[in-house]
Amino acid sequence: MAFETPLSRRTLLKGGAVTAAALTFGALTAEEARAAVDQTARSGVFGFGVASGDPTATELLLWTRVTPTPDATPGSGRGPRTKVHWELSADEDFRHVVRQGTEWTDAGRDHTVKVVVHGLEPYTRYWYRFSAKAGTSPVGRTQTAPDEPGSTHALRLAFVSCSNWTGGFFTAYRGIAARDDLDVVLHLGDYLYEYGNDDDRYGPAELAGIRDHQPPVEMLSLEDYRLRHALYKTDPDLQAAHLRFPWIVIFDDHEIANDAYATGAENHETQDDPDTDYTAPGSPTGIRPEGDFQARRRRAFQAYLEWMPIREPESWQRERHQGTQFFRRFTFGDLAELSVIETRQNRSQQVPATADGVVNPALADPARHLPEPQQLDWLTRGITGSRAAWHLVGNQTVFARLFGVPALGPVLPGQVFNTDQWDGYQADQRRLLDAMAAARGADPVVLTGDIHASFANDLPRDPTRYPVDRNSVGVEFVCPSVTSNGFKESLGSAATAQAVTAAAQVANPWVRYLEGVGHGFVVLDVTPQRVQADYWFIHSSGDKGLVVDPRLDPQATVGYETSFASVKGTRRVSGPVAQLGPRSDQPRTAHR
Ligand SMILES: [Fe+2]
Numbered sequence: 001m002a003f004e005t006p007l008s009r010r011t012l013l014k015g016g017a018v019t020a021a022a023l024t025f026g027a028l029t030a031e032e033a034r035a036a037v038d039q040t041a042r043s044g045v046f047g048f049g050v051a052s053g054d055p056t057a058t059e060l061l062l063w064t065r066v067t068p069t070p071d072a073t074p075g076s077g078r079g080p081r082t083k084v085h086w087e088l089s090a091d092e093d094f095r096h097v098v099r100q101g102t103e104w105t106d107a108g109r110d111h112t113v114k115v116v117v118h119g120l121e122p123y124t125r126y127w128y129r130f131s132a133k134a135g136t137s138p139v140g141r142t143q144t145a146p147d148e149p150g151s152t153h154a155l156r157l158a159f160v161s162c163s164n165w166t167g168g169f170f171t172a173y174r175g176i177a178a179r180d181d182l183d184v185v186l187h188l189g190d191y192l193y194e195y196g197n198d199d200d201r202y203g204p205a206e207l208a209g210i211r212d213h214q215p216p217v218e219m220l221s222l223e224d225y226r227l228r229h230a231l232y233k234t235d236p237d238l239q240a241a242h243l244r245f246p247w248i249v250i251f252d253d254h255e256i257a258n259d260a261y262a263t264g265a266e267n268h269e270t271q272d273d274p275d276t277d278y279t280a281p282g283s284p285t286g287i288r289p290e291g292d293f294q295a296r297r298r299r300a301f302q303a304y305l306e307w308m309p310i311r312e313p314e315s316w317q318r319e320r321h322q323g324t325q326f327f328r329r330f331t332f333g334d335l336a337e338l339s340v341i342e343t344r345q346n347r348s349q350q351v352p353a354t355a356d357g358v359v360n361p362a363l364a365d366p367a368r369h370l371p372e373p374q375q376l377d378w379l380t381r382g383i384t385g386s387r388a389a390w391h392l393v394g395n396q397t398v399f400a401r402l403f404g405v406p407a408l409g410p411v412l413p414g415q416v417f418n419t420d421q422w423d424g425y426q427a428d429q430r431r432l433l434d435a436m437a438a439a440r441g442a443d444p445v446v447l448t449g450d451i452h453a454s455f456a457n458d459l460p461r462d463p464t465r466y467p468v469d470r471n472s473v474g475v476e477f478v479c480p481s482v483t484s485n486g487f488k489e490s491l492g493s494a495a496t497a498q499a500v501t502a503a504a505q506v507a508n509p510w511v512r513y514l515e516g517v518g519h520g521f522v523v524l525d526v527t528p529q530r531v532q533a534d535y536w537f538i539h540s541s542g543d544k545g546l547v548v549d550p551r552l553d554p555q556a557t558v559g560y561e562t563s564f565a566s567v568k569g570t571r572r573v574s575g576p577v578a579q580l581g582p583r584s585d586q587p588r589t590a591h592r
Helices: 008-016 035-042 171-177 222-232 236-244 295-309 371-386 426-437 485-489 494-507
Strands: 050-053 060-065 083-088 096-106 112-117 125-132 140-143 155-160 184-188 246-249 328-332 337-338 390-395 445-450 454-460 470-480 511-515 520-526 529-539 557-567
Touching: 008 511, 035 222, 035 511, 050 125, 060 083, 060 096, 060 140, 060 184, 083 112, 096 112, 140 236, 155 171, 171 236, 171 520, 171 529, 171 557, 222 246, 337 371, 371 390, 371 426, 390 494, 390 520, 445 454, 494 511, 511 557, 520 557
Parallel strands: 050 246, 155 184, 184 246, 337 390, 390 445, 445 470
Antiparallel strands: 050 060, 060 112, 083 096, 083 125, 125 140, 155 520, 328 337, 454 470, 454 511, 520 529, 529 557
C-alpha cells in the first residue's frame, strides 16, 4: 500500500541520498545470511513444516518442503531428485489411512511438494504426513469444506493479512493455532515483505538483529524469493497455524514489490541509475539494478506457487481471465460462497488523489482497472447469480469509499485517502457496488486486509447521500495486520491514531467501527441468520499494556477485542454484539 512503507531503494537513488549506512548493505555475506534458514533445513528433513489448502467438499491440497541432503537448502539449486511418500488418514494415529501415494521433487521446484487428494468426504477431518528416506514430517490436521447440498453446517474462518517478519513476532498466528473452532484460515495478502534490513528496513528498530530478513537485501532473484519464503516458514507460530488448519491464500503487492501494478511497482526501478556503477569493486550490493519487472514478477509467482499451499492456477477452476488465473471460488452448501479475487497482476498504475489542485479525474476513468474486466465479470456474475445466503469476497485493499481527513494533511472536498485501494479505481468500484445492489439472493460481505487497521463498514451505493439515503448494498470487515505498522506506529502514538480514526469516522460515517492500534486477526462466523466478525488483538505479556509494543514481545498473548455483525437481509453492520460462542456443529471424524 502507499501508506507507510520504508524508504525504498528507488527513493534513495532518486534523492541521491546513498548514505554510509546504505553502503554497508553488503556487510553480511550471502552465505552468512542463509545461516538461519540453513539451520532449519538441517534441523530436519521436513524442517519447514507442513500445510494444507484450498479445501473443497471432496479435495484437499497438501504441502511440504523436503531437505533430502544438508546442502539442499532453500534457493540453493542443490540437492538430488527425491521421492516423498504421503499419507492422509482418518485418525491421528494413521491406523485408518484413506489415501496415500508418492511424489517426486527436485531443486527445480526448490524441493517443495504439493499433492491434491481427491475423492474425500465433505466436512470431514483428516490427518496427514510426509516421509522420505531420511525422516518423517510432523502430522498436520486438516478438513474438507462444510459443503453438502441440502445441509447447513457451521462455517467459521480466521482472516489475516500483512505479516511482516521484521515487524514483530507472529503472536497472531499462535493465537489462531491455539483455536479449535476454525474451518479455514484465509490469508488476504502480504504474507511476506520484500524489504531488506538496512535503510529499507520496515518495522520497529528494536528488532534489528533479532528479527532480520534473509536475504538481508530486497528480494529480487528467484533465489531471494525462495529464501525469503523459507525464512517465514521457519517461524514456529506460522508453522503451527498451517499445521492446524487448511489455508486459502492470495497474494497482494509485497509478495512481489510494494504497490505492484500490471507493468511495474512503486518499489521497482526498471531503469538502472546512470550515476551508479554497479560493477565497480565495493559497489553496494543493496543497490542492484532491478531489471525487467515482468521477469521479476514471474520469479515472485514461481516462489509463491512453490512455497504456499495453493493449487496450481487453472488446474481446477478455469474462467476467462488475463495473465494467470489466481482468482477462484469456494462453496459452502446453501450457506455461503467465497470468491477470492486477485488485484495486482492486471491493475492499472496508481494515480495521485489530486491533480492540478482538484480531485484527480483519472480516478474515475473507466479505462483504468483494478481486477481485469474478465475477472470483474466473473465476480459480479457470482454475486448476482448466487443462491447462497451470503457471498463472501476475499479481497486485498479496502473496498468502501474512504475520504481523507485533515489530520493526515490538507484534503480537498471529495479527496480520497488512498488511491492504491478501490477508491483509486472508481469505475470498477461502481460496477461492483451495482452488482451488489442487483443481487437478490446472497448478501455480499467483503473481507479485506492491507490497511493495517480494523474496520466494519456499511457499503453505501452512493456515499454522498449517506446516511440520509441508507442504501447500503453490503458490508465489509477489515482485519488488522499481523505485525505491519498500523496507524499508531505511523502517526507516533496511540492517542494520535485514535484522534485520526475518530475524525475518519466522522468524514466516513459508513465506517461503523475503526481501530488503528491493534494487531491480530478476525474470526468470521457465518450462519443463515447473520455473519459476525470477532476482532482479536495481541497484547504484551505481564502488565505492560500499550507501554511496550506487543509486537516486540515473544511472550505476547491474544485477547478478544470486540464483535460486529450483519443480519441477513439488512446489508448493514450492527453492533457491537456479544462474542461468539461455540460452533453449532463439528466436522466429522471418521475414526477416533
Ligand atoms: Fe501490508
